Amino acid sequence: MKDRYIDRTLELCYLGYRGNEPTAEIVRLIGECEELISRNAKPRYISKEFAVDACPLDISSERLKGHLTGCGSVILFAATLGAGIDALIRRLSVTDMTRAIICDACAGAYIERYCDEVSEELAEKYSPRYLTWRYAPGYEGFDISEQKKLIEALGAVNKIGLCANESFMLMPQKSITGIIGVSDSKIEKTRRGCAFCNMKDSCAFRKEGSHCGF
Numbered sequence: 001m002k003d004r005y006i007d008r009t010l011e012l013c014y015l016g017y018r019g020n021e022p023t024a025e026i027v028r029l030i031g032e033c034e035e036l037i038s039r040n041a042k043p044r045y046i047s048k049e050f051a052v053d054a055c056p057l058d059i060s061s062e063r064l065k066g067h068l069t070g071c072g073s074v075i076l077f078a079a080t081l082g083a084g085i086d087a088l089i090r091r092l093s094v095t096d097m098t099r100a101i102i103c104d105a106c107a108g109a110y111i112e113r114y115c116d117e118v119s120e121e122l123a124e125k126y127s128p129r130y131l132t133w134r135y136a137p138g139y140e141g142f143d144i145s146e147q148k149k150l151i152e153a154l155g156a157v158n159k160i161g162l163c164a165n166e167s168f169m170l171m172p173q174k175s176i177t178g179i180i181g182v183s184d185s186k187i188e189k190t191r192r193g194c195a196f197c198n199m200k201d202s203c204a205f206r207k208e209g210s211h212c213g214f
Contacts, residue, residue, distance in 0.1 A: 003038040005113040006106075014105035026102075033102040041107070042082035043114045044160040047122065048153065049075050049182065056153045057179065063141025064179075067132060071181030075122065077134055078156045079115050080175035081107060107174045115176050122180065130187045134178030137168070142179075144168045150177050
């Protein structure tokens with residue numbers, strides 16, 4: 001049975017394929033890497049709701065206030081694929097860089113699809129209220145240093161094994177955190193763009209000066 005978090009289209013997007021098809025050998029390697037990610041991923045998440053005026057994070061920037069317009073509360077959110085994925089990619093980066101690159105893209109797509117499912121679960125849980133999309137520390141107007149406060153507020157270290165290093169990078173690396181606004185009124189959905197993508201630092205499209213349409 002296919003793992004529902006495997007998304008070949010998104011993987012190819014992260015690997016920079018658009019309009020041109022990968023070779024049969026690359027397709028074979030992608031299939032092998034998908035199996036590796038599926039076997040090693042241990043996806044988990046945690047979330048907690050706070051009133052806007054009781055949020056433990058600094059959400060005072062104009063950009064964040066705009067994102068949370070009309071919201072009476074916020075959900076702090078964190079998800080991870082676990083340390084096994086990081087260990088897998090580290091091992092491959094020493095022995096087989098091609099597989100390491102493909103596994104990195106597969107894992108990036110995997111955590112995104114997992115978080116999409118979690119977002120659907122949260123939308124159902126908080127219905128009939130409406131949710132914004134997740135806005136992560138490091139995005140415009142949301143200082144990366146808020147990462148540690150978010151993790152502490154959720155108790156993520158003990159609950160899902162997620163922490164941040166001294167540079168505020170998430171450990172394990174294939175993890176996502178964010179803040180989600182909760183509103184009684186319907187929220188207009190907007191295109192997010194490269195700055196809000198989990199793969200922005202390694203995306204082949206950005207390296208070429210283009211984008212995937214995210």
